[in-house]
Amino acid sequence: MILGPVGDRTGWKVEGAVALFLVVFPSLLGLFGAGTDLGTRILILGLFGIGVDLIFGFTGLLSFGQAAFYGTGGFVTANLLIRHIVPSTLGALAIGTLVAALAGAFVGSLALRQVGIYFAMLTLAFGQLFYFLENSPLRAFTGSENGLPGVPKPVFALGPWTLDATTSIGMYAFVAAIYFGGFFIARRIVRSPFGAVLRAIRENPERASAVGHQVPRYKLVAFTLAAAYGGLAGGLLGIFQGYMPPEAFSIDQSGEIIVMTVIGGPGTLIGPLVGAGVWTLLRQGLQNVDAIAGIWKLILGLVFIVLITGFRRGLAGGAIAFWARLRAAR
Amino acid sequence: MTALLEARELTKRFGGLTAVDRASLTVDEGTITALIGPNGAGKSTFFKLLAGEIEPTAGEVVFRGRHITGLGVARVCRLGIGKSHQITQIFPNLTVTENLVIPALAARRGSFRADVFASLRRVDGLADLVARTLAEIGLTDRADVRAGALAYGEKRRLEIGLALATQPQLLLLDEPAAGMSPAETAGTVALIQRLRAGVTIVIVEHDMDVVFGLADRIMVMQNGATIAYGTPAEIRADARVREAYLGGADE
Amino acid sequence: MIEAQLLNGVALGSILALVALGLTIIFGLLGFVNFAHGGLFAVGAYAGWLAYTRYDSYLLGILAALGVTFAVGIVIERLLIRLYYRRPKEDQILVTFGLGIVLVEIVRALFTGQNKLVPTPPWASGAVQLADLVYPQYRLDVVGIVAVTLVVVWAIIFKTRLGLIVRAGIDDALIVEMLGIDIGRAFMLVFALGACVAGLAGFVDAPILALTPDVGTAVLVQSLVVIVIGGVGSFGGAIVGGIVAGEIISLTSVFAPDWAQVALYIAMALVLLVRPQGLLGVVGRA
Numbered sequence: 001m002i003l004g005p006v007g008d009r010t011g012w013k014v015e016g017a018v019a020l021f022l023v024v025f026p027s028l029l030g031l032f033g034a035g036t037d038l039g040t041r042i043l044i045l046g047l048f049g050i051g052v053d054l055i056f057g058f059t060g061l062l063s064f065g066q067a068a069f070y071g072t073g074g075f076v077t078a079n080l081l082i083r084h085i086v087p088s089t090l091g092a093l094a095i096g097t098l099v100a101a102l103a104g105a106f107v108g109s110l111a112l113r114q115v116g117i118y119f120a121m122l123t124l125a126f127g128q129l130f131y132f133l134e135n136s137p138l139r140a141f142t143g144s145e146n147g148l149p150g151v152p153k154p155v156f157a158l159g160p161w162t163l164d165a166t167t168s169i170g171m172y173a174f175v176a177a178i179y180f181g182g183f184f185i186a187r188r189i190v191r192s193p194f195g196a197v198l199r200a201i202r203e204n205p206e207r208a209s210a211v212g213h214q215v216p217r218y219k220l221v222a223f224t225l226a227a228a229y230g231g232l233a234g235g236l237l238g239i240f241q242g243y244m245p246p247e248a249f250s251i252d253q254s255g256e257i258i259v260m261t262v263i264g265g266p267g268t269l270i271g272p273l274v275g276a277g278v279w280t281l282l283r284q285g286l287q288n289v290d291a292i293a294g295i296w297k298l299i300l301g302l303v304f305i306v307l308i309t310g311f312r313r314g315l316a317g318g319a320i321a322f323w324a325r326l327r328a329a330r
Numbered sequence: 331m332t333a334l335l336e337a338r339e340l341t342k343r344f345g346g347l348t349a350v351d352r353a354s355l356t357v358d359e360g361t362i363t364a365l366i367g368p369n370g371a372g373k374s375t376f377f378k379l380l381a382g383e384i385e386p387t388a389g390e391v392v393f394r395g396r397h398i399t400g401l402g403v404a405r406v407c408r409l410g411i412g413k414s415h416q417i418t419q420i421f422p423n424l425t426v427t428e429n430l431v432i433p434a435l436a437a438r439r440g441s442f443r444a445d446v447f448a449s450l451r452r453v454d455g456l457a458d459l460v461a462r463t464l465a466e467i468g469l470t471d472r473a474d475v476r477a478g479a480l481a482y483g484e485k486r487r488l489e490i491g492l493a494l495a496t497q498p499q500l501l502l503l504d505e506p507a508a509g510m511s512p513a514e515t516a517g518t519v520a521l522i523q524r525l526r527a528g529v530t531i532v533i534v535e536h537d538m539d540v541v542f543g544l545a546d547r548i549m550v551m552q553n554g555a556t557i558a559y560g561t562p563a564e565i566r567a568d569a570r571v572r573e574a575y576l577g578g579a580d581e
Numbered sequence: 582m583i584e585a586q587l588l589n590g591v592a593l594g595s596i597l598a599l600v601a602l603g604l605t606i607i608f609g610l611l612g613f614v615n616f617a618h619g620g621l622f623a624v625g626a627y628a629g630w631l632a633y634t635r636y637d638s639y640l641l642g643i644l645a646a647l648g649v650t651f652a653v654g655i656v657i658e659r660l661l662i663r664l665y666y667r668r669p670k671e672d673q674i675l676v677t678f679g680l681g682i683v684l685v686e687i688v689r690a691l692f693t694g695q696n697k698l699v700p701t702p703p704w705a706s707g708a709v710q711l712a713d714l715v716y717p718q719y720r721l722d723v724v725g726i727v728a729v730t731l732v733v734v735w736a737i738i739f740k741t742r743l744g745l746i747v748r749a750g751i752d753d754a755l756i757v758e759m760l761g762i763d764i765g766r767a768f769m770l771v772f773a774l775g776a777c778v779a780g781l782a783g784f785v786d787a788p789i790l791a792l793t794p795d796v797g798t799a800v801l802v803q804s805l806v807v808i809v810i811g812g813v814g815s816f817g818g819a820i821v822g823g824i825v826a827g828e829i830i831s832l833t834s835v836f837a838p839d840w841a842q843v844a845l846y847i848a849m850a851l852v853l854l855v856r857p858q859g860l861l862g863v864v865g866r867a
Contacts, residue, residue, distance in 0.1 A: 062671040110850065114857060117614055117670040121805055122853045128802060129846040136839035189446045193435050193453055200432040203421035210383070210419070211496050212407040212436030221444050251802060255678060262675065294693075298686035304679040308672060309664060 018183055018270065022176045026169065034284060036168040037240075042276045043172075043179045044236050049261050049272020050186045051229025056258070057266030058190055059222045060202030061112075062120050064254050065127025066230050068107065071134060071249035073100035073231020078148045078244035079141055089154035093178075093235045100231020101224050103130075108223035112216060115205075124251070131249040148244040165239070175236055182229060186269050189225065198222055259304050265314025274316040278303075334359040334530050335411075335500055340379050340389035342372075342554075349375040351554035352389065355532075357500065362522070362531045364541040367551035368574060373534045374416060376551065377504050380532070381413040382406035393500070408441050412498030414490045416505045416534075422478030426469050427460060429477050429488055433495040434459045459495060467491040467521065483514040490521070501525065503533040507540060519544060542566070550574065586831050592720045594827025596786055599727040600800055601807035601819045602734065603779030609814030610738065610747050610771050613662070614670055616677040618779050618804055619797030620684030625650040625780020626787045626796070627688050630699050633784075639702040642784055650780025653684070654773035662772060663765065681797060689794040699787035719788055726785055734778060735816060747771050806849045812862025821860055 022043075026036045048070055055061040077096030080086040086095060111122040134142045142148065153171065156163040164170040189195050197218050200208040209215045238244035247253060256279070257272070264275030279300060286296040307314055313321055335357040342350040350372045357363050365373050378384045380391060382403045390399040398406050407413075412433075421429050431450070438455050439445070450456065464470045467487040472480065477488060490506055503522070507515040519540055522531060535541050541548065541562075548565045550558040552574045558565055565571055604618045628649035633642030657680060665673050705719040738744040746767040749757050757764045783800075790796055803826070811822020829848055833841040852859060 060671075062674060110854060113854060117674065118853055118857045120671070120674055121809060122850060124802065124805065125809075125846045125849040125853065129843055129850065132842035132846065135842070137843065191450070192446050192448045193439060193450055194444060194446045194448070196428070196431055196435060196450065199424060199428075200421055203423055204419055207419045207421065207492065208432060209402075209404045210381070210407060210413060211433035211492055212404050212441050213432075214404055214442040217442045221446075225446075251798060255682075255798075258675070259679070259682075295686060295690050298683060298690060301679050301682035301686055305661070305676055305683065308676050308679065309661070 015184055015187060019180060022180060025176075026172055032281075032285075034281065036172045038280060038284060040168075040172045040175045040240055042273065042280050043175050044233050044240060045257065045260060045276035045280070046270075046273030047179050047182050047236065048230050048233035048257055049264070049276060050182055050269055051226035051233075052257050052261050053266060053269055053272055054186065054189070054198070054229070055222050055226040056261060057268065057271065058195065058202060059198040059219060060205075061219065061223065062258070063111075063123040063223075063226075064120055064251070064258070065107070065111075065123035065125070065130070066226065066257055067249050067251065067253035068127045068130035069100040069104050069227035069230035070234040070237075070253060070257075071130060071246075072103045072234065073097055073228075074234030074238045074244050074248050075134070075142050075148065076100070076231075077235030078151045078238040081152055081239070082148060082150050089152075089239065093232060093239075096235040097228050097232040100234065101228040104224040104227020104230075105220065107227070108220045112219050112223060124254075127249075127251055127254050131246075131251065134246055134249045142246065143244075145246055147246050148238070149242070151238045151242050151244060153239060153242060171240055175240065178232070178236060182232065183269065186229075190269065194218070194221070259300065261314075263300070263304055263307060263314055265317030265320070266312075268314070268316045268320060271314050271316045275314070278315070333357065334394060335380070335532075336392040337376075337380060338390050338392065340376065340391065341387050342375055342379060342384065343387045348554050350379065350386070353551065353554065353556045354389075355549055355556070355559070357530060357532055358547075359499075359530050360526075361546040362526055362533065362544050363547045363549060364545035365532060365534045365549050365551065366536070366538075366541055367557075370553075371551040372554035373551055374504060375554075377413070377502055377532075377534060381411055381502055383413075404436075404441055407496055407498075408436065410499035411502065412493035412496040412500070413502040414493040414504060414506055416508060418485045418489045420477045420485060420488050420492065422476070424477055425474050426477055426480070426488060427464070427473045430460045430463050430491055430495045431456065433492050434463070437495065437497040459497070463491050463495045466494060466524070468517070483510055486510060486514075486518070487521075490518075494525070498529060501529045501531045503531060505534055505536065507535065507537055515540065586835050587828065588716070590828035590831035591824055592716070592724055592827070593831055594824035595724045595727040595820075596720075596782075596789070596823075597803060597807050597826050598811075598820045598823025599723070599730060600779070600782040600786065601804040601811075601823060602730065602816070603775045603777075603782060604801075604804045605808045605811075605814065605816065605819045606734065606738070606778060607772055607775035608808065609816070610775075611666070611768055612814075613666065613772075614673045614677065615772075615775065616674050616801060617657070617680035617684060618677075619799070619801030620681035620688075621650050621653065621776045621779040622783040622786075622800045623685055623688050623794055623797040624653055624783070625777070626699075626783030626792055627692055627697070627794075628780065629784025630697055630787060630792060633699065639704075643781065646780045646784035647777045650783075651773045651777035653780075654776025655769060657776075658769045658772040663768065666768070681801065685794045685797045692794070697792040699784075699792055701788040723785055723789075730778065730781065731816070731820065734774070737774065738816070743767055743770055806845055809849050809859055810852050812859030815859070815861040818859055818861040825860070 025039050029036065029039050052066055055063060073096040076099045077092045080092040080095060086092040107126045111119055111126060114122055135144055153166045155165060163173060165174045197213050201215055201218060205215055234248055237248060260275030260279050261272045263278055264271030264273065282300060283296045311318060333356050337355040339352045339354055340350055341352050353376055367373050379386050382398060382401055385400050390397055393409060393411060398409060421432060434456050438459060439453050464473055467490055469484060469487055472484060480488065493501060507518045510518060522544055545562055548562055549556060550565060550571050557574060558568045558571050604615060607613050607615045625646040629642040629646035632645030633639060665676055701719045705722045707718050708715045709718050709721060746757060746762055807822040807826050808819060810825050812818030826845060829845050830841050833844045
């Protein structure tokens with residue numbers, strides 16, 4: 001008898017596939033005339049999205065304020081590096097992630113007192129709150145509308161090799177390594193008993209409670225984890241761009257990451273990566289076709305609507321389900 | 331026999347409506363108690379009070395000598411009361427096995443653990459509990475089916491299974507045979523008979539054959555209040571009960 | 582000095598109330614969360630701008646804004662919205678959010694992303710002296726427009742058969758249908774009503790805002806603040822919420838300008854935590 005979700009049957013195959021993909025991704029991009037930097041950007045959004053998938057895809061919590069943590073992690077990390085408070089890039093990222101997680105615990109402890117649409121609106125309110133805090137009262141630390149330029153890129157000495165993140169491919173490798181780490185951890189989380197309870201909460205929170213689980217605590221931990229992922233991704237964004245943008249806090253950012261997760265497929269962990277890829281590449285690709293350059297977002301909006309209405313599994317989710325059916329038929 | 335559960339003068343008011351009116355019940359360990367009464371008598375509300383789903387306006391619930399009023403449904407479950415609902419409440423997109431894993435996880439590992447890196451395989455006794463429950467409710471050959479795709483009768487059995495997998499000492503069954511065919515109902519009765527050895531049961535039912543066939547004690551409610559309590563024979567002979575049902579349900 | 586700020590808050594608040602009104606009509610009567618509200622606002626603003634600048638008539642602008650968004654409302658209700666009445670609230674939020682994006686992008690495609698300037702109508706240009714504050718005439722006129730709109734909408738909801746049907750249908754759709762009344766049609770008309778009020782707000786607000794397609798998101802968020810504070814599903818709530826929000830912005834702008842927007846969202850969060858149905862709202866609507 002197999003215990004646990006479908007994914008449990010896969011052993012390490014999914015991790016292996018993702019690792020393989022990460023290695024060949026730059027080459028794939030090259031084939032289509034896109035640069036490695038685009039891949040890095042997609043990975044950062046994909047990492048942000050892993051957190052969103054944890055709370056939305058796995059726990060059923062729709063939050064419109066995740067950008068608050070993306071921005072918090074980003075600006076904390078950027079500040080630490082720019083002001084040379086923490087010499088190590090990884091150290092700054094760790095602290096940025098931790099602060100974002102604390103922010104997540106704080107916001108979650110309040111927002112999770114409500115459910116459904118009130119919860120969604122609370123997260124939206126907090127998201128906006130963070131955005132305007134960045135914009136005005138905290139502008140000494142955030143540069144307000146201008147953001148924070150001058151975030152240094154790291155160079156790592158790994159024994160005989162050097163990982164030079166000032167180069168495109170070096171930065172990609174750095175981000176890809178962190179993405180893989182984040183993905184690996186997320187896979188452990190969702191396949192754990194904790195992850196099983198999250199799924200139950202998504203399906204029927206009242207019953208999950210009725211059979212003995214402290215649902216509010218599970219939600220809070222999940223929410224905090226999602227904030228951590230957002231914060232880590234935000235920190236990487238600043239390092240990647242050499243500049244931390246205030247838009248990281250915007251409601252548009254919160255909305256976009258949800259769109260990406262839905263398009264890619266909620267509850268798959270790789271869904272956000274797929275969604276981010278579709279979003280970014282479509283935007284990039286259509287730029288070059290003059291006639292329809294301006295409507296990439298319109299197309300994505302329509303795709304989003306179609307998927308929500310009839311294909312809740314999203315692109316990756318649908319592909320996985322299709323694959324599962326093929327294997328079952330053998 | 332010791333009193334496992336005591337409901338003392340439970341009252342529940344919703345605004346102007348008194349759904350449960352000073353209803354009391356003592357349940358002895360190892361017995362099957364049936365709760366009957368006409369529609370709107372307050373049986374389901376009374377059940378919800380017992381399970382901790384809602385809080386009483388007055389009165390209290392004592393379980394194994396411990397006051398459990400107001401503890402909330404998760405705590406009450408962990409203390410040993412499991413409930414199967416009148417309206418099926420399963421986890422539709424999880425398989426049957428995965429459905430049973432959920433209550434079993436709480437039973438084997440507690441109501442909350444942030445064990446984000448642990449493995450399901452290593453939860454002590456989990457596989458065993460799930461397998462036993464599957465066998466108990468007769469869904470072993472449907473173990474990997476998506477719960478939402480089950481037939482109605484199978485869903486009802488899973489519903490009971492979810493309560494069973496919490497390893498309760500007291501099992502509350504709210505109309506377990508609701509909507510079932512005669513054959514399925516017989517199967518449910520057989521299941522309850524098998525279960526009685528290990529768990530005390532309180533059951534709400536409308537089917538009088540089921541009730542009189544299973545129960546050691548019967549509690550009759552009407553308009554939120556208890557109008558009779560006793561052995562099946564006593565209840566059968568009770569004039570108030572007959573009146574409440576306006577011509578009687580069986581015989 | 583304080584009186585001027587208070588007045589400013591009322592004027593600001595009435596605009597916010599008008600903008601939020603379309604959202605609360607749909608939420609209050611249909612129990613439906615319409616995150617496409619900002620998109621409808623943008624559609625109305627641009628439709629009105631087109632008519633206004635082409636025919637040099639403010640009135641035509643209003644009619645265009647109302648007409649176009651009413652039609653858009655009918656179309657999206659028939660095609661999409663009615664598939665969602667029984668779906669979970671999260672799905673309603675998501676699909677209308679997507680719809681909002683689509684509407685904004687359509688506007689952007691048709692009109693390009695450049696700012697459009699909508700001039701104040703000549704009969705409302707100039708300023709009025711109120712105590713020591715010089716106030717734009719148009720903003721005061723907007724208060725009047727808002728008042729008229731509120732009365733008209735109130736009459737439609739509470740004094741017509743349509744309104745009665747919808748209000749009954751919220752409570753028990755089955756009974757209404759059994760009486761032979763087409764509840765689906767009633768829902769469609771209410772949705773379109775909410776949509777066209779959003780569109781009207783878009784055009785009325787246009788001379789005050791810089792008109793870009795992206796104005797929709799900010800509007801949606803502000804509208805949510807207003808109906809949260811005032812009360813979801815309550816018309817009085819839209820007014821009260823608008824004025825409270827307006828006062829919060831207006832007064833904090835004086836005392837702690839950096840915190841004006843932050844204060845607004847703190848207020849929203851507080852209401853959601855302490856009294857989620859809002860100041861005038863009814864429990865159970867959401």
